[in-house]
Amino acid sequence: MSTTGATADPLAALATLPGVPEAVESVRKAVDRVYGHRIMRRRSNEITSEAALRGARGSAALSGADWALEEVRRRSDFGEGDARTVGAALRVTAEGGQLLSIWRQSPLRVLARLHLVAAASKEDEVGRPRRDGEPVHEPLVELPLPGAAEVAGRLDGLSELVVAGGSAPALVTAAVVHGELVALRPFGSYNGVVARAAERIVLVGSGLDPKAVCPSEAGHGELGRAAYVAALEGYVSGTPEGMAAWITHCGRAVELGARESTAVCEALQRGAA
Secondary structure: OOOOOOOOOHHHHHOOOOOHHHHHHHHHHHHHHHHOOOOHHHHHHHHHHHHHHHHHHHHHHHOOOOOOHHHHHHOOOOOOOHHHHHHHHHHHHHHHOOOHHHHOOOHHHHHHHHHHHHHOOOOOOOOOOOOOOOOOEOOOOOOOOOOHHHHHHHHHHHHHHHHHOOOOOHHHHHHHHHHHHHHHOOOOEOHHHHHHHHHHHHHHHOOOOOOOOOOHHHHHHHHOHHHHHHHHHHHHHOOHHHHHHHHHHHHHHHHHHHHHHHHHHHHHHHHHO
């Protein structure tokens, strides 16, 4: 993870990169539009549930299981093939809401729990960072894979940043958490699913989206795999331009997630009319 100079709050420096302040403001306006909708005052729980479903679908799509929303909605068997990925995304999305209070005190504990839930296995490698020589299965992401020692050090650094807090906007923190986890791929599987869930935890826990109705995972899915991988390459480059491109990409994903929930609000309103 790269920042633009040594400061007490390195993430705050990223918030000043070209295009990032505009992305932060655009996200805030998009979120405000959803929360200002009249349906949110009466049926916010329904919007939250639908957002979780759509977010899980988008996250699974980026990990190679691109199912139609209605297929995700109707299925109950998630034990084999692509269905395992969809099931992992659904479980992790549901679990994330239970971990908000733990995140700011122990983010590494939350990440371990998310991977345990995603993998749904009791194997030794589940719920802990990988060791040297252990394989990593992460469809569609072919970035250079850091060694175990680098992973451990960078995870500790990321944890310290989260626990310390700071003045960086929620979008910036969420984008860095997401990007760092996919860059590191600390687990043997489901790193993308865990990373996107962690991004959402930051957005919700920060107060930007307290009811979890702006599913960034859905937005990432809509933007597509090619754009996702290209933006991740910018993050991994560590250059100011690459970091700004990744943060603004994440901002666009949040906006699209907000648009999804606005459309759900509109549909519910028409149905109630």
